[in-house]
Amino acid sequence: MRKKGVHVKENINNFTFKISKETEVTMNSAKNLFQKFLETKPIFKRREALTISFTPQSIPHREKQINDLSRILAPTLKGGRPSNVFLYGRPGTGKTLISRFVGSELESISKNNGQNVKVLYVNCKMKRVADTEYRLMAYLSKLLGKDIPFTGLPTDQVYRIFFETLDENKQTVILIIDEIDALVEKTGDEILYNLTRINQDLKNSRVSLIGITNSLGFIENLDPRIRSSLSEEELIFPPYNGLQLQDILKERASMAFVPGVLEQGVIEKCAALAAQEHGDARRALDLLRVAGELAERNADKKVTIKHVDEAQEKIDIDRVLEIVKAQPRQSQAVLFTIIKLSERNKEIQTGEVYDEYQEICKKYGFKILTTRRVSDLIAELDLFGIINTKIISKGRYGRTRIISLGLSNSIIKKLKKLLYEIFI
Ligand SMILES: Nc1ncnc2c1ncn2[C@@H]1O[C@H](COP(=O)(O)OP(=O)(O)O)[C@@H](O)[C@H]1O
Ligand SMILES: [Mg+2]
Known part of the structure; x- marks a missing residue:
């Protein structure tokens, strides 16, 4: 190892020695080229705070949905089976965030309480997770700690293994099925029918379902038998308005950006644009993040309203190109x-x-x-x-x-x- 290090050093010396006058000139201009990036202060303190997967510390303007969902799931703590519940609303209205948040709170409280509660989350838009009934069952079994090969078994056997794993312990399982419309589109609705009937056969455990969708027409088109059991309760997530989006952005911005880099009006502009896009918090966060990235890329000192306009254009272009490519x-x-x-x-x-x-x-x-x-x-x-x-x-x-x-x-x-x- 040591020998290698020396070797490299010799090479470097050699290299320096051989640098010509001409190369020196280009190297100097390269220095100027990068100088502004060295001199400007960073824009981001913690960029991840503006990404989708980040879990925010507080969740403003969703008190009602959080309280309602907690109330619906609360019977779990007394050993009862909570009602199935259906969450729906436009994209970016906090459905995924709130279901996961309430789910994890429930898990930790029940642990302290000596109850065996498991919350399983599956997003049916994820590739290779819910493409077929088989895959979904295999995925859910894995979440319960049982590995099933991803191909090769007859579907009813996979279903049986899932069922047996579920019923091995005395437990309440809350199954969050996000983007549930994608599941039905890919596999048909039989799987939902089976899941809504599963408690009839379970001896030790019980299952409650939380279905989530952006598609407002989806539930109307469901088989009435599935619909009535899936939506024993329904929670609606209305779009955020501009002021609510500002509150959401402010908290995330204070974590994400170096203090003072946001020009006056930037948050308001992102919020207003996203409010026009059916109150989509994801859009608001994307606008703010991309505006910051554009400022950083330009070595600008501040994120300005102009960057937000450019961000809007960039996001639109990327979206259209993505769709057309597919x-x-x-x-x-x-x-x-x-x-x-x-x-x-x-x-x-x-x-x-x-x-x-x-x-x-x-x-x-x-x-x-x-x-x-x-x-x-x-x-x-x-x-x-x-x-x-x-x-x-x-x-x-x-x-x-x-x-x-x-x-x-x-x-x-x-x-x-x-x-x-x-x-x-
Ligand atoms: N009330 C809120 N407070 C803070 N962040 C929020 C709030 N609502 C949504 N978000 C954020 O907006 C983004 C989109 O929310 P998400 O729950 O994925 O929406 P949906 O599932 O309804 O499409 C996520 O990054 C989420 O953290
Ligand atoms: Mg979602």
Whole structure:
């Protein structure tokens, strides 16, 4: 080891010796280049405080939901089975945070109380966790301390192992199923039916379910038998307003930033923008974090309102690019067509799209879909918010759909570049 160290040192000396006049000049300018980064003070004290996974110290403006959920789960402490409960509200309204917070409080209080309570949390949007009934059962068993191979067994056997593990001890299990709509979408609703009936067969333990969803229509479309047992209780999470978002941001900002780096009005601006986006606290935190990152990247001394505007643009661009990247090739081809047409005309009629779409398919060697399928893809792009469509009446000529691209020029430029890269 020691020998190696000496060796390196010799090399360095050698290297220094050989530096030419020219290299010295570039090295000096590099020094200037980085100088401003050395001189500026850091922006962040603890950036993680603005990330999703961070658990805040206080949870303002959710007293009602916290109290209600605690009241619903409280029978656990007396050995009873709490009602199943359904939590719903738009994204970023604190559903995940509050269910996990109340769950962990319950676990620790019951421990002190000598009760055996386990809170299991599963997010059904997580890959490879809830893609199939098998995987979900295997995952839940693992949380209960029983390893099941991730493939290979018949599903009913996996179910039985889960059931037996559950019933091994006298215990109350609170099962939080987050993004429950994704589970039903992927596996159907039978699994929920089984879970809501599970207590009938358990001898020692009992299970209560907390279902969570952003999708307000989901519960209405559920099989009525599942629905009535899953939502013995319901808790609604309304959107935050601008002032509430300011309170949430202030606490996180005081942990995340070096004191004094936030210009007056930055928090208010992030809160106001997120309030417009259906009161989404995640959006508010993202705006503040990205604004800070942009300031840091620029070696600016303060985070300003201009950084917040840039952050908004950056987040929007990233979101659109993410969605488009995940689309099937045909849908990307339709979008490409619409972008091309919109360079000529702000408003596009559906009929025009199909002609140009065929040209693009020929050019890049894609299969040409029917008009019907293309129109479905257009409707999907609208649903994702990438394009806007509206139906207009043309009097006795019937009705037609008009398409426009509701995106800023800089996003369109980036999208075009992305699609070119994908197609070539
Ligand atoms: N009342 C609140 N106080 C502090 N942070 C909050 C509050 N509500 C939400 N957050 C934060 O906002 C983000 C989104 O909340 P989350 O619980 O994931 O929303 P949902 O599950 O409803 O989509 C998380 O980072 C969370 O910590
Ligand atoms: Mg959530």
